Amino acid sequence: MIRVLVWNEGRHEQRDESVAKLYPDGIHGAISAGIAENLGADVHLRTALLDDPEHGLTEETLAGTDVLTWWGHAAHEEVSDEVVRRVQRHVLSGMGLLVLHSGHFSKIFRTLMGTTCSLRWRNADDRELVWTVDPSHPIAAGIPNPIVIDRQEMYGEFFDIPAPDELVFISSFTGGEVFRGGCTFRRGNGKIFYFSPGDQEYPVYHHPDVRRVIANGVRWAAPVTRVEPSLQRTEPV
Amino acid sequence: MIRVLVWNEGRHEQRDESVAKLYPDGIHGAISAGIAENLGADVHLRTALLDDPEHGLTEETLAGTDVLTWWGHAAHEEVSDEVVRRVQRHVLSGMGLLVLHSGHFSKIFRTLMGTTCSLRWRNADDRELVWTVDPSHPIAAGIPNPIVIDRQEMYGEFFDIPAPDELVFISSFTGGEVFRGGCTFRRGNGKIFYFSPGDQEYPVYHHPDVRRVIANGVRWAAPVTRVEPSLQRTEPV
Amino acid sequence: MIRVLVWNEGRHEQRDESVAKLYPDGIHGAISAGIAENLGADVHLRTALLDDPEHGLTEETLAGTDVLTWWGHAAHEEVSDEVVRRVQRHVLSGMGLLVLHSGHFSKIFRTLMGTTCSLRWRNADDRELVWTVDPSHPIAAGIPNPIVIDRQEMYGEFFDIPAPDELVFISSFTGGEVFRGGCTFRRGNGKIFYFSPGDQEYPVYHHPDVRRVIANGVRWAAPVTRVEPSLQRTEPV
Amino acid sequence: MIRVLVWNEGRHEQRDESVAKLYPDGIHGAISAGIAENLGADVHLRTALLDDPEHGLTEETLAGTDVLTWWGHAAHEEVSDEVVRRVQRHVLSGMGLLVLHSGHFSKIFRTLMGTTCSLRWRNADDRELVWTVDPSHPIAAGIPNPIVIDRQEMYGEFFDIPAPDELVFISSFTGGEVFRGGCTFRRGNGKIFYFSPGDQEYPVYHHPDVRRVIANGVRWAAPVTRVEPSLQRTEPV
Numbered sequence: 051m052i053r054v055l056v057w058n059e060g061r062h063e064q065r066d067e068s069v070a071k072l073y074p075d076g077i078h079g080a081i082s083a084g085i086a087e088n089l090g091a092d093v094h095l096r097t098a099l100l101d102d103p104e105h106g107l108t109e110e111t112l113a114g115t116d117v118l119t120w121w122g123h124a125a126h127e128e129v130s131d132e133v134v135r136r137v138q139r140h141v142l143s144g145m146g147l148l149v150l151h152s153g154h155f156s157k158i159f160r161t162l163m164g165t166t167c168s169l170r171w172r173n174a175d176d177r178e179l180v181w182t183v184d185p186s187h188p189i190a191a192g193i194p195n196p197i198v199i200d201r202q203e204m205y206g207e208f209f210d211i212p213a214p215d216e217l218v219f220i221s222s223f224t225g226g227e228v229f230r231g232g233c234t235f236r237r238g239n240g241k242i243f244y245f246s247p248g249d250q251e252y253p254v255y256h257h258p259d260v261r262r263v264i265a266n267g268v269r270w271a272a273p274v275t276r277v278e279p280s281l282q283r284t285e286p287v
Numbered sequence: 288m289i290r291v292l293v294w295n296e297g298r299h300e301q302r303d304e305s306v307a308k309l310y311p312d313g314i315h316g317a318i319s320a321g322i323a324e325n326l327g328a329d330v331h332l333r334t335a336l337l338d339d340p341e342h343g344l345t346e347e348t349l350a351g352t353d354v355l356t357w358w359g360h361a362a363h364e365e366v367s368d369e370v371v372r373r374v375q376r377h378v379l380s381g382m383g384l385l386v387l388h389s390g391h392f393s394k395i396f397r398t399l400m401g402t403t404c405s406l407r408w409r410n411a412d413d414r415e416l417v418w419t420v421d422p423s424h425p426i427a428a429g430i431p432n433p434i435v436i437d438r439q440e441m442y443g444e445f446f447d448i449p450a451p452d453e454l455v456f457i458s459s460f461t462g463g464e465v466f467r468g469g470c471t472f473r474r475g476n477g478k479i480f481y482f483s484p485g486d487q488e489y490p491v492y493h494h495p496d497v498r499r500v501i502a503n504g505v506r507w508a509a510p511v512t513r514v515e516p517s518l519q520r521t522e523p524v
Numbered sequence: 525m526i527r528v529l530v531w532n533e534g535r536h537e538q539r540d541e542s543v544a545k546l547y548p549d550g551i552h553g554a555i556s557a558g559i560a561e562n563l564g565a566d567v568h569l570r571t572a573l574l575d576d577p578e579h580g581l582t583e584e585t586l587a588g589t590d591v592l593t594w595w596g597h598a599a600h601e602e603v604s605d606e607v608v609r610r611v612q613r614h615v616l617s618g619m620g621l622l623v624l625h626s627g628h629f630s631k632i633f634r635t636l637m638g639t640t641c642s643l644r645w646r647n648a649d650d651r652e653l654v655w656t657v658d659p660s661h662p663i664a665a666g667i668p669n670p671i672v673i674d675r676q677e678m679y680g681e682f683f684d685i686p687a688p689d690e691l692v693f694i695s696s697f698t699g700g701e702v703f704r705g706g707c708t709f710r711r712g713n714g715k716i717f718y719f720s721p722g723d724q725e726y727p728v729y730h731h732p733d734v735r736r737v738i739a740n741g742v743r744w745a746a747p748v749t750r751v752e753p754s755l756q757r758t759e760p761v
Numbered sequence: 762m763i764r765v766l767v768w769n770e771g772r773h774e775q776r777d778e779s780v781a782k783l784y785p786d787g788i789h790g791a792i793s794a795g796i797a798e799n800l801g802a803d804v805h806l807r808t809a810l811l812d813d814p815e816h817g818l819t820e821e822t823l824a825g826t827d828v829l830t831w832w833g834h835a836a837h838e839e840v841s842d843e844v845v846r847r848v849q850r851h852v853l854s855g856m857g858l859l860v861l862h863s864g865h866f867s868k869i870f871r872t873l874m875g876t877t878c879s880l881r882w883r884n885a886d887d888r889e890l891v892w893t894v895d896p897s898h899p900i901a902a903g904i905p906n907p908i909v910i911d912r913q914e915m916y917g918e919f920f921d922i923p924a925p926d927e928l929v930f931i932s933s934f935t936g937g938e939v940f941r942g943g944c945t946f947r948r949g950n951g952k953i954f955y956f957s958p959g960d961q962e963y964p965v966y967h968h969p970d971v972r973r974v975i976a977n978g979v980r981w982a983a984p985v986t987r988v989e990p991s992l993q994r995t996e997p998v
Contacts, residue, residue: 142877142921144660155992162875165948166853168992176997179463179761181444186618186713191748195445196463196761207418207457208432210853210949210990215924216689220444220467222459225997226416226433230457237876238921239660274665279921281866281879286887286936287653287670379640379684381897392755401636402711403616405755416998423855423950428985433998447616447712447753452687452927462760474639475684476897511902516684518629518642523650523699524890524907653937655918669919670937681892681931682906694918694941696933700890700907704931 052272053094055115056082057106059122060099062250069250077121077248077255081150084261085119085268093268100125107133117146117271119264120153123250127157134158142238143278146271148264151248154209159244162237163211169229170206173251176223178202180231180247180259184218189232189243189266197259203249205229211244219263221246232263239275243267289330289509292352293319294343296359297336299487306487314358314485314492318387321498322356322505330505337362344370354383354508356501357390360487364394371395379475380515383508385501388485391446396481399474400448406466407443410488413460415439417468417484417496421455426469426480426503434496440486442466448481456500458483469500476512480504526567526746529589530556531580533596534573536724543724551595551722551729555624558735559593559742567742574599581607591620591745593738594627597724601631608632616712617752620745622738625722628683633718636711637685643703644680647725650697652676654705654721654733658692663706663717663740671733677723679703685718693737695720706737713749717741763804763983766826767793768817770833771810773961780961788832788959788966792861795972796830796979804979811836818844828857828982830975831864834961838868845869853949854989857982859975862959865920870955873948874922880940881917884962887934889913891942891958891970895929900943900954900977908970914960916940922955930974932957943974950986954978 058078062069073080078097085093096115098106100122112118118137122129134157141147141162149159154167180197182190206227212235219232231246245263248254255261295315299306310317315334322330333352335343337359349355355374359366371394378384378399386396391404417434419427443464449472456469468483482500485491492498532552536543547554552571559567570589572580574596586592592611596603608631615621615636623633628641654671656664680701686709693706705720719737722728729735769789773780784791789808796804807826809817811833823829829848833840845868852858852873860870865878891908893901917938923946930943942957956974959965966972 138875164849164873164875166990168990170993170995172995172997174997177463179465181465183444183446183465183467184450184710185445185751186710186715186748188748198761206995207420208422208990209420212923212946212948213421213454213926217450217454220457220465222463222465226414226459227995227998228416228418228420228457228459228465230420235923236658236660237923241660274660274662277659279877279879279919282881284881284883284917284938286883286885287672287938375638399638401612401638403753405753407756407758409758409760411760421947422988423947423952423985425985435998443758445753449686449709449711450689464758464761472686473895473897474686478897511897511899514896516640516642516682518640519644521644521646521680521701523646523648524701524909651937653939655939657918657920657939657941658924659919681894682896683894687895687928691924691928694931694939696937696939700888700933702890702892702894702931702933702939704894 051094052092052268053114053116054085054268055118056095056097057118057120058099059125060101061124072253077250080255081119081264084255085265088262088265089268100128105129105133107137109136112136112140112145115145116273117148117268119148119150120156120158121150122156123152126155129157134161138162139278141240144239144273144276146240146273147242148267148271149244151246162242165212166210169209170227172204172225175201176204176225178247179222180219183220184216187216187218188270189218189263191266193259193263199247199254199257201252202247202254205246238279239277241271243271289505290351290353291322291330291332291505292348292355293332293334294355294357295336296362297338298361309490314487317492318356318501321492322502325499325502326505337365342366342370344374346373349373349377349382352382353510354385354505356385356387357393357395358387359393360389363392366394371398375399376515378477381476381510381513383477383510384479385504385508386479386481388483399479402449403447406446407464409441409462412438413441413462415484416459417456420457421453424453424455425507426455426500428503430496430500436484436491436494438489439484439491442483475516476514478508480508526742527588527590528559528567528569528742529592530569530571531592531594532573533599534575535598546727551724554729555593555738558729559739562736562739563742574602579603579607581611583610586610586614586619589619590747591622591742593622593624594630594632595624596630597626600629603631608635612636613752615714618713618747618750620714620747621716622741622745623716623718625720628718636716639686640684643683644701646678646699649675650678650699652721653696654693657694658690661690661692662744663692663737665740667733667737673721673728673731675726676721676728679720712753713751715745717745763979764825764827765796765804765806765979766822766829767806767808768829768831769810770836771812772835783964788961791966792830792975795966796976799973799976800979811839816840816844818848820847823847823851823856826856827984828979830859830861831867831869832861833867834863837866840868845872849873850989852951855950855984855987857951857984858953859978859982860953860955862957865955873953876923877921880920881938883915883936886912887915887936889958890933891930894931895927898927898929899981900929900974902977904970904974910958910965910968912963913958913965916957949990950988952982954982
């Protein structure tokens, strides 16, 4: 049983009628439904929102979470630094983390990467093709090559991240750009998967292949150990 | 002074009038000219052809070579296994190797990779865009992002290579494909750079940015050490 | 259910009384027992020996194998090139491979790596300590840090392999040497795990932590897909 | 000409007579001397100290620096957050960074890594052996295998860093520990080299091989480009 917490900023759904229409249960609702659809009884799902007390990310909640998924866009700066440090500590002690789409610019992702995480972008109905370049990776299990997403925001290189530990997917866009859109990173005892498809303006989280990738990512990121790394004086062996 | 040997299969220039027209000095001539144009007095350049005795790759020649560049397409199987083993031995002892375009399917590249090195392809006048994803890499120095190649053969994923040690360039094509077209690998003491742009049917080796990448690659691949790895019984330190 | 084939050269057990005593069921017997002990009903186990027809590695047997483990030492050259090519093809199409100890010098490992796979060694009762450097890796699950192996053959750097995709364990020895003794590699659709502890002269395959690492490796290497990579002409998307 | 800035916390030399005796010109003096000894006219050397105004790391000074080396231990917390952000920005825009020994716990290194950077340690006169595991790397040029350091502080795994882009050196210690003591990382346009040998209590920065590694690191880390990554809206190509 993997205990999953689906976190969403939750602002676009309130402000933008188009988003509320695309995602009547919120972006977190669509992401949760996609995970449930693929992993069923193997997961226990909860959701949390920016506007919840402590953003829904209390010490107790995180201690009971195996994998956290993160979606944010318009309000990255409203996430408190203390909560970011807390989430980072839990990742380093083994909690899995999926960072989705515009979450590339979240405080937690930039803190874990150490880089600006900037990129090129354009919102102009590009078609995105998501190509698998690591077919033996469990995150690519059962995924067609390529995934075709008819309309998407363009994210392009140079994407200012550390070289990923594993590069699973590369996307192309109508405009000719490429993007390392499916990347894994290990930090401390924690596994991180960044996956770029998904935007509030497009129905990407209803796409069955996108949902399956996210579910595969949840399964992959589930922890092996939960121990916080620490400085230790030790005796010879 | 880097001693460079530019190797070419040299068959298309003889058989196909269109190729002879594009490359009147041979593909090796164009590659050599591009290296000379960028590195000038820093290199000593020689060329060798499949039809030379021992394919121009004698023990003595390789011992006097710092970096070998390899272009082949129609006659990979005519390269003798003994010469392939000899080139491999020199790479493992420190000689640099640049594998260009259809050289992906050469015996020497497949031997050093351990995989099929197969890919998707299409010869249909695609435009290729070569995006830099590792801007701090010396092979990317002075290269625009992207390089625009107006007409090219398409090479697409899945490209069956080991995960590169460094991924420097990713290409996109008009048809929507992506390709890890600029990759480095270290094997033994030797450095290997695979660079996909370049085809006998298109004037790619006259493109100034493509020439500069190849010259940067030559400089990067020049050896630090020339020692053949060997099994050794050793005493405690 | 993971279908595992435990391959053993099987010569030392016949020739050397000391080895027959340490491993009365053969080295393959000890390795099988260790996998069964840890994975129980999750695996179906078979064994094969060098002296079996086609070394016990027929097309049919390999087609029915999810993960192959390989132990050899004295007779690497007796393994037929045709069988090596067959095993390589199955690995590239997705079969997992565990290469154990002196298997570093087997034809199949050198073919998949492209390097000499040479190293320093000494057979002098060193103590080996196996340190985990990637605690979130599933192969390290439940493993103490370090594993203490009281008596072992020393394997030391420089180990002439490509940079591993993941470095899970590093060993030290009484003589001061270090060794990248737990490494993963992906080749084609297949996952490869090299694990150095284990020698015919020492009871290493009876060590419970060593057995657990091998069992973890089997689970990790089980295939996601079984498709042979191939050259394909394709249409635009 | 590489413009190098050697930064030192500079507190131990003031407080501890033993350190002042070992390093009469300061730890920065010994590091500078080692770089000058190896790179001579190829470098322009300056030094800066924690107690200098703005820690000697003003915008102007950093803009005129190609490679910064960092040594700190007792006063990491006294480095101002604003200066740390400034140094990070310069690294991401291309300035090289060498982080030495106890600098593993500096704010700047932890910020760039995203992890705790914790480790095991012991100050008990261990002998350290530094083994080269990437002999083709320019940082390993001319370095004996192993480097023998007679007396050193022990640093051991698990070292909580991201998997290095390149692992160049692994150390062993008398107590049996191992340590990934020579690692490279690319962040943005900048190259980072962490090198663990060196302690205020031992004369490690007078060791000719240690000095040569640091000088090789300076040459390797010198920038190719100096452009700050940024979010950009772009048109189709």
